[in-house]
Amino acid sequence: MAYLFTPGPVPVPAFVMEAIARPVIHHRTEAFTTLYAGIQAGLQYIFQTDGFTGTMIGSGTYGVESAIYSLFRPGEKVAVIQVGKFSQRWADYSTLTGLEIIALEKEWGKGITSTEVVAQLESYEAIAGIVITHCETSTGVCLDLEEIALAVRQKFPDICILVDGITTVGAIPFYMDEWEIDFAVVASQKALMNPAGTCAFAVGERALLRLKSTHSSDFRNLYNYYQAGLRHEYPFTAPTQLLYGIGAALQIMKEEGLPLIWNRTHHAAKVFRDGVVALGGEIVAETPSDSLTAFRFPGKDNNYLKKQLAEKYDIHLAGGQGPMKGEIMRCSHMAGMDAEMMQMVLEKLEAILHLP
Amino acid sequence: MAYLFTPGPVPVPAFVMEAIARPVIHHRTEAFTTLYAGIQAGLQYIFQTDGFTGTMIGSGTYGVESAIYSLFRPGEKVAVIQVGKFSQRWADYSTLTGLEIIALEKEWGKGITSTEVVAQLESYEAIAGIVITHCETSTGVCLDLEEIALAVRQKFPDICILVDGITTVGAIPFYMDEWEIDFAVVASQKALMNPAGTCAFAVGERALLRLKSTHSSDFRNLYNYYQAGLRHEYPFTAPTQLLYGIGAALQIMKEEGLPLIWNRTHHAAKVFRDGVVALGGEIVAETPSDSLTAFRFPGKDNNYLKKQLAEKYDIHLAGGQGPMKGEIMRCSHMAGMDAEMMQMVLEKLEAILHLP
Numbered sequence: 001m002a003y004l005f006t007p008g009p010v011p012v013p014a015f016v017m018e019a020i021a022r023p024v025i026h027h028r029t030e031a032f033t034t035l036y037a038g039i040q041a042g043l044q045y046i047f048q049t050d051g052f053t054g055t056m057i058g059s060g061t062y063g064v065e066s067a068i069y070s071l072f073r074p075g076e077k078v079a080v081i082q083v084g085k086f087s088q089r090w091a092d093y094s095t096l097t098g099l100e101i102i103a104l105e106k107e108w109g110k111g112i113t114s115t116e117v118v119a120q121l122e123s124y125e126a127i128a129g130i131v132i133t134h135c136e137t138s139t140g141v142c143l144d145l146e147e148i149a150l151a152v153r154q155k156f157p158d159i160c161i162l163v164d165g166i167t168t169v170g171a172i173p174f175y176m177d178e179w180e181i182d183f184a185v186v187a188s189q190k191a192l193m194n195p196a197g198t199c200a201f202a203v204g205e206r207a208l209l210r211l212k213s214t215h216s217s218d219f220r221n222l223y224n225y226y227q228a229g230l231r232h233e234y235p236f237t238a239p240t241q242l243l244y245g246i247g248a249a250l251q252i253m254k255e256e257g258l259p260l261i262w263n264r265t266h267h268a269a270k271v272f273r274d275g276v277v278a279l280g281g282e283i284v285a286e287t288p289s290d291s292l293t294a295f296r297f298p299g300k301d302n303n304y305l306k307k308q309l310a311e312k313y314d315i316h317l318a319g320g321q322g323p324m325k326g327e328i329m330r331c332s333h334m335a336g337m338d339a340e341m342m343q344m345v346l347e348k349l350e351a352i353l354h355l356p
Numbered sequence: 357m358a359y360l361f362t363p364g365p366v367p368v369p370a371f372v373m374e375a376i377a378r379p380v381i382h383h384r385t386e387a388f389t390t391l392y393a394g395i396q397a398g399l400q401y402i403f404q405t406d407g408f409t410g411t412m413i414g415s416g417t418y419g420v421e422s423a424i425y426s427l428f429r430p431g432e433k434v435a436v437i438q439v440g441k442f443s444q445r446w447a448d449y450s451t452l453t454g455l456e457i458i459a460l461e462k463e464w465g466k467g468i469t470s471t472e473v474v475a476q477l478e479s480y481e482a483i484a485g486i487v488i489t490h491c492e493t494s495t496g497v498c499l500d501l502e503e504i505a506l507a508v509r510q511k512f513p514d515i516c517i518l519v520d521g522i523t524t525v526g527a528i529p530f531y532m533d534e535w536e537i538d539f540a541v542v543a544s545q546k547a548l549m550n551p552a553g554t555c556a557f558a559v560g561e562r563a564l565l566r567l568k569s570t571h572s573s574d575f576r577n578l579y580n581y582y583q584a585g586l587r588h589e590y591p592f593t594a595p596t597q598l599l600y601g602i603g604a605a606l607q608i609m610k611e612e613g614l615p616l617i618w619n620r621t622h623h624a625a626k627v628f629r630d631g632v633v634a635l636g637g638e639i640v641a642e643t644p645s646d647s648l649t650a651f652r653f654p655g656k657d658n659n660y661l662k663k664q665l666a667e668k669y670d671i672h673l674a675g676g677q678g679p680m681k682g683e684i685m686r687c688s689h690m691a692g693m694d695a696e697m698m699q700m701v702l703e704k705l706e707a708i709l710h711l712p
Contacts, residue, residue, distance in 0.1 A: 002379070002382075011379075011380060012380050017377045020376065021374070021376060024360060024366075024368050025358070026360060026672060027365070027552070057415060058414065059413060059593040061593070062576075062592075065574055065576075096574055195380055196413075196597075217449075217452075218421055219418045220576070236418075237365070237416070238552060240365065241376070241552075242551070242553055318382075318384075
């Protein structure tokens with residue numbers, strides 16, 4: 001069995017997989033509404049919110065695209081922070097949807113500060129929303145979401161703050177309500193320790209007003225998930241087995257507790273980053289996330305190193321994307337990872353580096 | 357454990373569930389492309405096509421909506437046969453997407469003939485496509501897809517024929533290529549014997565030209581699935597575990613063979629329909645599908661009968677939708693069902709009917 005250290009998909013605990021493999025239930029039953037009500041409560045804990053939560057069939061990309069589609073109307077002005085492949089994808093999609101984009105761009109590997117964000121936005125009027133990618137999975141850059149969200153909110157009280165929390169919610173501190181975030185998305189195959197196929201979201205009051213102003217009945221309009229979700233139901237056929245998995249993972253996470261999870265993830269990340277530097281490597285991100293580390297060994301064929309790790313030790317890291325394809329490696333610290341597992345990866349990395 | 361006779365979700369065989377519960381693989385590996393290539397070949401068999409096949413994360417609704425979105429451009433004229441809840445949904449979505457709809461409507465329970473379809477279309481010019489719901493799951497009405505598709509094709513050689521085969525592909529005869537169908541969709545929780553969460557599609561040459569004329573990078577544009585699928589890859593994060601399940605089901609179905617499956621389903625349906633009528637019941641559909649039967653007992657509280665079956669025998673049928681809510685019951689004959697199982701349901705139905 002392969003050791004998956006890719007920043008999604010992550011290894012799935014047996015407890016979760018066994019839940020997924022339970023006998024199929026119908027989604028219009030009490031068994032389902034009981035399951036879903038539990039998931040919704042579990043998600044409130046993970047997102048740290050008292051607001052509405054729900055899930056959708058789809059990957060994280062689907063979740064963020066659906067949110068953009070459901071929250072904003074063509075012609076509205078939306079700022080999109082772009083610091084890597086995924087945040088770039090949200091900008092592309094926003095443009096496709098007919099939104100007027102304010103691009104807040106930085107080169108890959110760099111972050112952006114709250115001061116920079118506010119300074120760039122000040123020359124605009126009637127900004128409907130901002131899309132913030134908490135951790136840019138392509139480079140491992142983590143933004144200071146708390147500072148950015150609160151600074152933006154202070155300057156633009158009515159702005160709708162949409163956060164891609166795909167590789168952060170459940171992995172590192174995330175406080176939806178305290179940070180006055182309006183909408184956030186996470187995907188199942190990240191800190192939620194599940195197979196890919198579902199994503200989850202949380203909605204605050206301001207975003208809810210936006211959702212309620214639309215009434216289209218199509219699959220990706222999140223208003224439909226809100227309406228049905230109030231009764232702990234799904235607007236369409238529900239992925240019952242995948243939701244069993246989400247329910248099981250949320251139970252495990254509640255038992256361990258977010259402070260311990262965040263701490264374990266932070267410690268694993270620190271051990272890994274220190275180890276990489278000690279081996280002569282570089283961390284790609286200026287402000288690295290604890291959920292994953294993008295790194296490179298200068299002067300080495302990093303793609304070859306990644307392949308050697310997989311072939312010799314069955315340790316699977318992810319490579320780079322876009323301009324960083326072939327140039328970097330990425331290692332996950334989410335979903336049950338700890339410092340000891342990171343030591344194991346570092347040892348094997350060292351062995352590979354010392355090969356003739 | 358409940359006996360699921362709902363026309364989706366269906367019971368999932370252990371062989372399929374065990375495949376789903378395998379250790380997680382990454383979707384950018386040879387293990388994945390091997391799995392996906394096998395699925396694509398299996399789908400060609402199920403759809404009876406030499407064309408491109410693929411899967412998506414999503415329910416059947418998502419599949420048909422994505423197809424409409426990906427194949428047609430706003431302003432194009434598309435005919436939509438509407439004979440029940442689901443075909444109505446495709447009309448609503450087409451309108452939402454900006455298509456000009458030609459409504460071919462019939463009351464619920466009735467079908468439509470090829471002569472009627474062609475006669476109604478003849479007064480129009482430049483019709484881009486037609487959306488045909490092979491079996492309308494809300495009423496169990498099966499259209500004569502072969503006749504309709506071939507008649508429409510003869511009159512409109514360039515029309516794009518999009519078929520909702522959600523409750524027919526893999527359950528009853530379906531010949532994508534022979535019937536000159538351009539695009540067809542099926543969902544995992546029907547004849548494919550899998551949990552809900554994925555859907556599959558097949559694309560013919562004419563539809564491919566339409567797909568290729570669009571280049572948007574968003575999640576639901578099927579062109580992206582085509583491009584990546586040529587390399588047996590996914591354009592986004594793939595639902596690896598659900599795809600393991602699809603692969604396992606396609607293997608079972610290939611082993612049994614479509615003629616035997618179709619025959620078994622047909623026999624189960626016939627036994628069930630005859631039994632219902634013998635018990636004093638009525639079949640809702642004028643031209644019933646073999647994949648499911650919608651039926652009612654006149655003068656009885658059909659909703660109460662359905663509940664009694666569930667409470668006393670743990671046998672779960674579906675109820676009616678829209679105007680038929682509370683008025684009818686629906687029983688599946690898909691996904692491993694046989695005549696003996698239908699006899700069992702009939703026996704319990706009889707027992708319930710004779711209760712004081």
